[in-house]
Amino acid sequence: MSNLAKNYNRKKISFKKGKGSYLFSNKGKKYLDFVQGIAVNSLGHAHPKLIRVLNNQSKKLWHVSNAFIIPEGEQLAKKIAKKTFADFVMFQNSGAEATEAAIKVARKYFYSIGKPNKNRILCIKNSFHGRTLATIYASGSKKMTEGFGPKVSGFDHFNFGDHKSLKKLITKNTAAVMIETIMGEGGIKVIPDWCLKDLRKLCNQKKILLILDEVQCGIGRTGDFFAFEKSKVKPDIVPIAKGIGGGFPVAAVLMNKKVASGMTPGTHGSTFGGNPLAMQVSNTVFDIISNKVFLNNVKKNSSYFHKELNKIKDKYPKIIKEVRGRGFLIGLQLYGDQTDFIKRLMDNKLLTIRAAENVVRVLPPLNVKKNEIDQALRIIKKVCSEIY
Numbered sequence: 521m522s523n524l525a526k527n528y529n530r531k532k533i534s535f536k537k538g539k540g541s542y543l544f545s546n547k548g549k550k551y552l553d554f555v556q557g558i559a560v561n562s563l564g565h566a567h568p569k570l571i572r573v574l575n576n577q578s579k580k581l582w583h584v585s586n587a588f589i590i591p592e593g594e595q596l597a598k599k600i601a602k603k604t605f606a607d608f609v610m611f612q613n614s615g616a617e618a619t620e621a622a623i624k625v626a627r628k629y630f631y632s633i634g635k636p637n638k639n640r641i642l643c644i645k646n647s648f649h650g651r652t653l654a655t656i657y658a659s660g661s662k663k664m665t666e667g668f669g670p671k672v673s674g675f676d677h678f679n680f681g682d683h684k685s686l687k688k689l690i691t692k693n694t695a696a697v698m699i700e701t702i703m704g705e706g707g708i709k710v711i712p713d714w715c716l717k718d719l720r721k722l723c724n725q726k727k728i729l730l731i732l733d734e735v736q737c738g739i740g741r742t743g744d745f746f747a748f749e750k751s752k753v754k755p756d757i758v759p760i761a762k763g764i765g766g767g768f769p770v771a772a773v774l775m776n777k778k779v780a781s782g783m784t785p786g787t788h789g790s791t792f793g794g795n796p797l798a799m800q801v802s803n804t805v806f807d808i809i810s811n812k813v814f815l816n817n818v819k820k821n822s823s824y825f826h827k828e829l830n831k832i833k834d835k836y837p838k839i840i841k842e843v844r845g846r847g848f849l850i851g852l853q854l855y856g857d858q859t860d861f862i863k864r865l866m867d868n869k870l871l872t873i874r875a876a877e878n879v880v881r882v883l884p885p886l887n888v889k890k891n892e893i894d895q896a897l898r899i900i901k902k903v904c905s906e907i908y
């Protein structure tokens with residue numbers, strides 16, 4: 521009997537090692553891992569550079585308090601500021617922490633300019649921003665909040681695509697709109713570029729902040745370092761996590777100079793956030809992924825994957841309804857429930873994971889090889905042919 525709490529519905533399989541795009545089970549079976557810890561292992565399993573940097577740092581210094589200067593974090597923040605919209609970075613450990621801290625940054629900014637009542641955050645209904653008390657209420661999903669009352673107030677919700685109610689819900693008390701640039705758990709729903717542009721304009725008009733949650737869709741997953749870059753929109757605050765640690769728990773809130781002005785000493789903190797071990801790994805992940813050649817390769821390989829998946833969709837139009845997403849954040853929306861399809865893929869040694877709206881999420885590592893994509897395509901095709 522397991523003594524772990526029963527809050528996960530775990531598949532009856534465990535793994536003893538991973539290498540690149542592959543996982544090896546305790547029963548000696550080899551799986552193509554297109555889950556990668558749900559978009560976490562951005563460079564696959566056991567990347568030699570990450571192993572080296574982790575080993576080296578582990579012999580020097582693991583952890584010091586944020587009461588002291590941490591040069592490894594200073595270095596990473598400088599690189600992020602140089603290459604992105606952000607002027608300042610606040611390191612955290614998980615996506616939920618980062619999104620919750622993003623909310624704090626937005627509220628504290630308005631408080632610091634004498635507008636303490638401007639504190640409400642407008643989010644998409646049934647989005648996903650994490651599992652802390654505030655972030656479940658930010659997500660606005662009944663399933664996630666049921667039983668966890670009393671309600672954390674301060675959040676308003678509009679339905680995906682309902683621009684009328686989005687506009688209507690912005691009041692004098694609204695501090696920010698917070699959305700995922702591409703909704704991950706919600707079914708790999710891309711917010712179109714024109715929407716992001718209009719949203720930025722609206723936020724400027726109403727003098728409110730734009731928070732883009734890039735925890736799942738950021739860090740090279742779409743072929744741009746951030747998913748929002750394609751739209752040329754500049755957000756005010758961006759929580760990141762998952763891919764930035766390549767498997768090591770790292771998260772951060774990125775912000776522009778204006779909003780960062782509210783974050784004075786003592787306003788936020790984290791014991792572990794930004795420790796030397798995490799920062800050294802993350803520096804290496806950032807160096808690899810933020811490289812233009814690397815990102816172009818993600819674009820090239822992922823567009824091949826999308827093209828071939830669409831061919832499978834066209835061949836099996838009664839099974840696959842839509843190939844969703846961008847880059848290597850891919851969703852196969854099925855007509856029916858996806859449980860059996862995911863099981864069949866797994867029986868054929870391809871690991872994928874579900875998302876809402878009957879979606880099978882396909883999340884290869886960003887450095888996946890073409891022959892591994894081809895292997896996945898063969899398995900997906902085989903499963904479609906079996907159930908056709």
Ligand SMILES: Cc1ncc(COP(=O)(O)O)c(C=O)c1O
Nearest residue numbers: 614615616648649650704735736
């Ligand atoms: C968009 C988004 N935000 C926040 C989170 C929460 O991240 P974590 O599970 O690291 O707390 C997730 C996790 O899936 C996510 O996809």
